Amino acid sequence: MTVKVQTARSQRRLGPARMGGVAAERLISVGSPILLLVLWEALGRLGLVDVRFFPPPSAIAGTFAKLIASGELLDQTRISLGRVVIGFLIGAVPGVVLGLVMGMSRIVRAALNPMVGALYPIPKSAILPLLLLIFGIGEPSKYAIVASGVFFLVLLNTIAGVLSIEPVYLDVGRNFGAGRLQAFWTIALPGALPLVFTGIRLAWGIALILIVVGEMFASQSGLGYFINNMYQTFQVEKMYAGLIVMSVIGYVSFLILDELQRWLIPWRGARAV
Amino acid sequence: MNDGVRVAARHLGMRFSLRGADLVALDDVNLQVRDREFCCIVGPSGCGKSTFIRILAGLERQTAGELHVEVRDPAKPLTAMVFQEQSIFPWMTVEENVGYGLRMRGVHASVRKRVVDHYLEKVGLAHFARAYPHQMSGGMKQRASVARAFATDPEILIMDEPFASVDEQTRALLQEELLRVWESDRKTVVYITHSIDEALVLGDRVIVMSARPGRVKAEIAVTLPRPRSVYDLKSTPEFSELVAKVWEPLRREVLAGYGALGAAS
Numbered sequence: 001m002t003v004k005v006q007t008a009r010s011q012r013r014l015g016p017a018r019m020g021g022v023a024a025e026r027l028i029s030v031g032s033p034i035l036l037l038v039l040w041e042a043l044g045r046l047g048l049v050d051v052r053f054f055p056p057p058s059a060i061a062g063t064f065a066k067l068i069a070s071g072e073l074l075d076q077t078r079i080s081l082g083r084v085v086i087g088f089l090i091g092a093v094p095g096v097v098l099g100l101v102m103g104m105s106r107i108v109r110a111a112l113n114p115m116v117g118a119l120y121p122i123p124k125s126a127i128l129p130l131l132l133l134i135f136g137i138g139e140p141s142k143y144a145i146v147a148s149g150v151f152f153l154v155l156l157n158t159i160a161g162v163l164s165i166e167p168v169y170l171d172v173g174r175n176f177g178a179g180r181l182q183a184f185w186t187i188a189l190p191g192a193l194p195l196v197f198t199g200i201r202l203a204w205g206i207a208l209i210l211i212v213v214g215e216m217f218a219s220q221s222g223l224g225y226f227i228n229n230m231y232q233t234f235q236v237e238k239m240y241a242g243l244i245v246m247s248v249i250g251y252v253s254f255l256i257l258d259e260l261q262r263w264l265i266p267w268r269g270a271r272a273v
Numbered sequence: 274m275n276d277g278v279r280v281a282a283r284h285l286g287m288r289f290s291l292r293g294a295d296l297v298a299l300d301d302v303n304l305q306v307r308d309r310e311f312c313c314i315v316g317p318s319g320c321g322k323s324t325f326i327r328i329l330a331g332l333e334r335q336t337a338g339e340l341h342v343e344v345r346d347p348a349k350p351l352t353a354m355v356f357q358e359q360s361i362f363p364w365m366t367v368e369e370n371v372g373y374g375l376r377m378r379g380v381h382a383s384v385r386k387r388v389v390d391h392y393l394e395k396v397g398l399a400h401f402a403r404a405y406p407h408q409m410s411g412g413m414k415q416r417a418s419v420a421r422a423f424a425t426d427p428e429i430l431i432m433d434e435p436f437a438s439v440d441e442q443t444r445a446l447l448q449e450e451l452l453r454v455w456e457s458d459r460k461t462v463v464y465i466t467h468s469i470d471e472a473l474v475l476g477d478r479v480i481v482m483s484a485r486p487g488r489v490k491a492e493i494a495v496t497l498p499r500p501r502s503v504y505d506l507k508s509t510p511e512f513s514e515l516v517a518k519v520w521e522p523l524r525r526e527v528l529a530g531y532g533a534l535g536a537a538s
Contacts, residue, residue, distance in 0.1 A: 146401065168359075171332055171360075175330050175331065177350055177377045177469070186362075193364070198410070267407060
């Protein structure tokens with residue numbers, strides 16, 4: 001009897017508490033970064049942190065605004081984005097196509113798996129010197145470094161996507177008279193798509209890393225070059241401005257990918273991968 | 274071929290080699306299915322009934338004997354199958370799923386829509402035409418699967434334990450629906466089940482298969498009048514008599530199946 005009363009009470013108390021919990025959580029999420037910035041500013045002004053390495057947020061904001069106004073930062077951003085998008089496409093499109101073929105054909109898989117297995121584990125930043133030898137210091141070497149990282153991630157996830165398709169779906173295709181090409185378009189491609197997209201998300205993250213690496217070591221333009229150059233000339237505030245842009249690019253591009261995924265894979269429901 | 278016989282299996286056999294061991298799934302299967310007959314095949318688990326149906330559906334090729342299917346209308350697909358497991362494509366809406374067979378046969382979109390709407394109405398999914406399968410229950414998915422098979426208007430409709438994985442109440446409803454749809458356009462049906470009740474409720478004839486290797490053990494004509502009502506039917510004395518008639522040969526096979534399992538393990 002006592003238990004019954006207690007249960008009812010605690011449930012009633014739990015309801016409003018949980019609602020308040022959500023609001024509090026949001027407040028904390030917004031408040032904590034602001035608090036951190038205020039703390040950073042205060043510590044800088046009080047001379048408790050070295051402003052040469054950690055210039056106060058207000059100084060960074062001022063520099064950031066100036067760099068945007070002069071167009072310098074936007075130009076570098078445009079250059080980097082152009083490179084990363086082109087390199088991404090050069091890697092992702094063949095990755096999807098070859099992945100579908102390897103997923104559908106045991107023979108092609110058997111023939112190419114050893115090469116993929118040997119090349120995939122090499123850190124792509126380690127082959128930058130080789131790519132520079134092959135492609136020179138110009139744009140193609142930047143496309144190549146991004147594409148090399150993107151290609152393998154998309155390829156492996158696409159193969160896994162095709163292999164994950166339930167055999168019964170292929171039986172349905174055969175029983176209902178789908179030809180090879182029809183089975184490809186109506187079963188293999190859409191069936192593999194969720195994992196293909198997982199590969200694309202991972203590959204995009206890698207692409208952003210590789211373009212910065214490429215530009216730092218072998219370029220006279222782009223965000224990677226900009227950040228590295230500001231570091232070498234000890235303009236730390238400008239370096240921070242470059243980092244902010246990288247952060248925004250990463251954040252916004254993953255929002256776009258989320259939206260693209262909802263549009264391309266509507267059968268997945270509301271859950272994002 | 275005898276008049277009115279649509280499917281005839283003669284000395285049909287199927288061997289697999291499984292990890293070096295020779296496995297005989299079907300051995301000398303002889304059976305006939307007549308035109309517009311609802312033919313149910315029951316048998317113990319692993320008796321090769323699914324193997325038989327996969328051969329009939331063109332998904333496997335037998336290793337012995339022959340299987341004749343009489344083609345009446347070459348424009349129609351030979352078979353359409355309702356699978357046991359979840360086989361509705363998750364990436365297509367319900368109406369795209371139901372229209373799949375028609376689309377693969379190049380049926381014009383406007384004709385397709387009419388046929389799809391007709392069968393969606395019949396299986397009670399008209400309101401879910403644009404829904405994706407992940408929004409539906411297991412029973413609804415199997416309804417869509419049934420509609421997909423009917424929509425292609427096949428010469429032979431094949432069903433492999435289509436309602437095995439839904440709960441009992443849903444199963445009774447689905448059986449009622451299937452009877453209604455079938456009674457309005459009597460197709461030749463080959464229906465696999467492990468449930469005697471289901472076989473008797475639905476079928477014109479029940480074929481009992483033996484434990485592995487699968488053979489035809491007995492055939493029982495189901496003399497119950499149509500149209501049938503699933504619930505009323507089960508309480509009649511005729512039904513109980515038929516259950517006993519099917520259970521007698523089946524019981525021995527189920528026991529033999531256990532024996533074989535015991536010996537193997």
